[in-house]
Amino acid sequence: MSVSHAPARLLTLGRLTSDGGRGEIERMVAVECPVAIEVDGFGYAVMMMTPERLEDFATGFLLTERLIDGADDILDIEPFAAEAGWIVRIALAERVRGRIRDRVRHRTSDTSCGLCGLSGLEQIARPVANRPPAPRASVETLFAVLGDLRAHQPLNARTGAVHAAIACTPLGEVLASAEDVGRHNALDKLVGALARQPHPGADFIxxxxxxxxxxxxxxxxxxxxLLVGISAPTSLAIDHARTHGLTLIALARPDAMLVAHDPHGRFA
Structure with missing residues (x-):
């Protein structure tokens, strides 16, 4: 299998039309390839993803996996190309090394959904250290950011096949953004970017x-x-937001949005 190490490839594809026409067209296609995550010598996960900004991804992934508490817990990140994809080798500070050893010792399976290595259903309810702050963005700001969303999706503009995650200030200024064929991966890249170059003004994603x-x-x-999504929420997502006090807006479109949880009455 030939694996591209760029985020997109130009391919020639067949094209059919409703009037019976047949032909060929050149199109940019989003790259999806395996990325192996190795932590302190342990093979932890293999993610199918877009192979760019792997340092940001690895940082965000380890944070959301609770394997580290901050970017300074990472001593080194080394991504390198392999024949079948990419390998990201990570070295952790001594104070958190026990976490990876314990997780690997008890793990039963891998998933790409951000719940890697959990050995039982009881482990899904993992602790959240701090309750989120009250969002400061206005409804008008959210609609303005939605209206400008395409400007922050350059890879999707080329391929039409990737998700984006965007962090904004209360006034809608975009502080950081990330794209990936996997929605979880895009958000992990964003979380990692925010951790590696802190943005105290980040108000919503x-x-x-x-x-x-x-x-x-x-x-x-x-x-x-605040978390805003352009598609629908699941029941467990709403429950999790309500348990921990995260403001949650879904089905966010240019003309309307659904307020799934608003603990501060900001959007009432």
Missing amino acids: LVTSRISYEMVDKALIAGVG
Whole structure:
């Protein structure tokens, strides 16, 4: 299998039309390839993802996995290309090394949904250190950011196949953004970017996907007050947001949005 190490490839594809026409077209296609995460010599997970900004991804992934508490717990991150994809080798500070050893010792399976290595259902309810702050953005700001969303999706503009996660100030200024074929991966890249270059002004995160439990969980780790998604939420996502006090807005479109949880009465 030939694996591209760029985020997109130009391919020639067949094209059919409703009037019976047949032909060929060149199109940019989003790259998806395996990325192996190795932590202190342990093979921890293999993620199918877009192979760019792997340092940001690894940092965010380890944060949302609760394997580290901050970017300074990482001594070294070394991504390198392999024949079948990428390998990211990570060295952790001594004070957190016991976490990876314990997780690997008890793990039963891997998933790509942000719940890697858990050995039982009781472990899904993982602790959240701090309750999120009250969001400060206005409804008008949210609609303005939605209206400008495409400007922050350059890879999706080329391929039409990737998700985005965007962190904004209360006034809607975009502080950081990330794209990936996997919605979880895009959010982990954003969480990692915020941790590696802290943005105290980050008020809310917008994701171009449905909102599931793990997306809420990652937003809680990012420390923002509000998560906005352009698709629908799941029941567990709403429950998780309500348990921990995260403001949650879903089905966010240019003309309307659904307030799934508003503990501070900001959008009442």
